[in-house]
Amino acid sequence: MEESKLEHQEMNIQQFREDLLNWFVEEQRDLPWRKDNQPYKVWVSEIMLQQTRVDTVIPYFERFMEEFPTMEEFAAADEEAVLKIWEGLGYYSRVRNLHSAVKEVVEKYNGIVPDTPKEISKLKGVGPYTAGAILSIAYGKPEPAVDGNVMRVLSRILLIEADIAKPSTRKIFEAAVRTLIDQSNPSYFNQALMELGALICTPTSPACLLCPVREHCQAYANGKEQVLPVKTRKKSVKNISLLSAVLKTADNLYLIRKRPNEGLLANLWEFPTMEVTVNKQYSTQRQALSRYLEQQYDTEIQLETGSFTHVDHVFSHLKWSMDVFAGEIAKTVNLQDGVRLVTEQELEALAFPVPHQKIWKAYKDTQKSGE
DNA sequence: AAGGCGGGGCT
DNA sequence: AGCCCAGCCTT
Numbered sequence A: 001m002e003e004s005k006l007e008h009q010e011m012n013i014q015q016f017r018e019d020l021l022n023w024f025v026e027e028q029r030d031l032p033w034r035k036d037n038q039p040y041k042v043w044v045s046e047i048m049l050q051q052t053r054v055d056t057v058i059p060y061f062e063r064f065m066e067e068f069p070t071m072e073e074f075a076a077a078d079e080e081a082v083l084k085i086w087e088g089l090g091y092y093s094r095v096r097n098l099h100s101a102v103k104e105v106v107e108k109y110n111g112i113v114p115d116t117p118k119e120i121s122k123l124k125g126v127g128p129y130t131a132g133a134i135l136s137i138a139y140g141k142p143e144p145a146v147d148g149n150v151m152r153v154l155s156r157i158l159l160i161e162a163d164i165a166k167p168s169t170r171k172i173f174e175a176a177v178r179t180l181i182d183q184s185n186p187s188y189f190n191q192a193l194m195e196l197g198a199l200i201c202t203p204t205s206p207a208c209l210l211c212p213v214r215e216h217c218q219a220y221a222n223g224k225e226q227v228l229p230v231k232t233r234k235k236s237v238k239n240i241s242l243l244s245a246v247l248k249t250a251d252n253l254y255l256i257r258k259r260p261n262e263g264l265l266a267n268l269w270e271f272p273t274m275e276v277t278v279n280k281q282y283s284t285q286r287q288a289l290s291r292y293l294e295q296q297y298d299t300e301i302q303l304e305t306g307s308f309t310h311v312d313h314v315f316s317h318l319k320w321s322m323d324v325f326a327g328e329i330a331k332t333v334n335l336q337d338g339v340r341l342v343t344e345q346e347l348e349a350l351a352f353p354v355p356h357q358k359i360w361k362a363y364k365d366t367q368k369s370g371e
Numbered sequence B: 001a002a003g004g005c006g007g008g009g010c011t
Numbered sequence C: 001a002g003c004c005c006a007g008c009c010t011t
Helices: A013-027 A041-049 A054-067 A071-075 A079-086 A093-108 A128-139 A148-157 A169-182 A186-199 A282-297 A344-349 A352-371
Strands: A238-248 A254-260 A275-278 A301-303 A309-314 A320-327 A340-341
Touching: A013 A169, A013 A186, A041 A054, A041 A093, A054 A079, A054 A169, A071 A093, A071 A169, A071 A238, A128 A169, A128 A282, A148 A169, A148 A282, A169 A186, A238 A282, A238 A352, A275 A282, A275 A309, A275 A344, A282 A301, A282 A352, A309 A352, A320 A352
Parallel strands: A238 A320
Antiparallel strands: A238 A254, A238 A275, A254 A340, A301 A320, A309 A320
8 A cells, every 4th residue: 555556646536436437337237236226135135246246146136036025024034935045046144144134124223224334234244345335335325345356456456465365455445445435426436346346357367458447557557467466375175075865755755854053054955964084885885874874864774776976066165075875765764853754846945055956956867767 | 364154157 | 177256254
């Protein structure tokens, strides 16, 4: 910051705002959450957009608003419905926190989303970025909304070389935004910075020749747009080998279980699964899975000889490598808490993480081709 | 400050 | 095979 044009007052801030906003007025994308600025809609869209691309979010946002048009209706929903609407979107704690926070707004704030940084930041799942986004977009308040786009764009325009992977760096950019932000239209100013990051000032090969604020960009002037922002990289993911089973009773019911209420994929449903710690022989794996299932569910199980599918799935911090067996439950199951026997229709109405959706799809494909 | 927490689409 | 994405929470 010390060496930036911003502090030396060399930058024409008025002209920068005007160029940025004029571009946004002309070029902004037609997105479903831009039809109006209702705080509830802005809120839902901002939660969905955390670490998630616009194109991915669009259909989820449409379905969400169709199912839960008001905060009151969302607040009244049960958790299964809440998880189902989020199924496949990832980072499921987002929707658990959103549900909790919307209930709080309905109960304690008379259904009005708070409009101050202090109050809105207390809501679960509303961090510095989301607070600023809601306050500026829904309420027109001149608060910074610094996300990955904004840090990338401003690191280039202002030639800021701080490592954007560090949590503390965000404060530098918030300070910059407080100086730059257009007081008469903070909503468009914040959205324009993000839109510019998404459409022009992209992570690799930014389209500088099309950039509306190229004349204000210090990185472009110094040929540094390709080396900014500075970002240290994270280490690679851990591999985990799993064995799963699609188990069916003679009555065509499937055995599923609910994951623990915290941690990875909390409260989502899955097919019974065990982790394998060592690389064992094929038949031994099948035996290990069989023993695990019979002990776990106090029943007798006949697994088919070979696994019918293999599923690889990469998360942000680990990788699942799953071998999946089909089997029949020979005896009555002792149903513990969080374990259910369900029909196909019931199964498909519950929320499953994508790797287990892949298993189900592969299973149904084998049923189809096997007939 | 560092790591957990999804999933998909680029390069 | 990484990297990135309209981040937040816990430790």
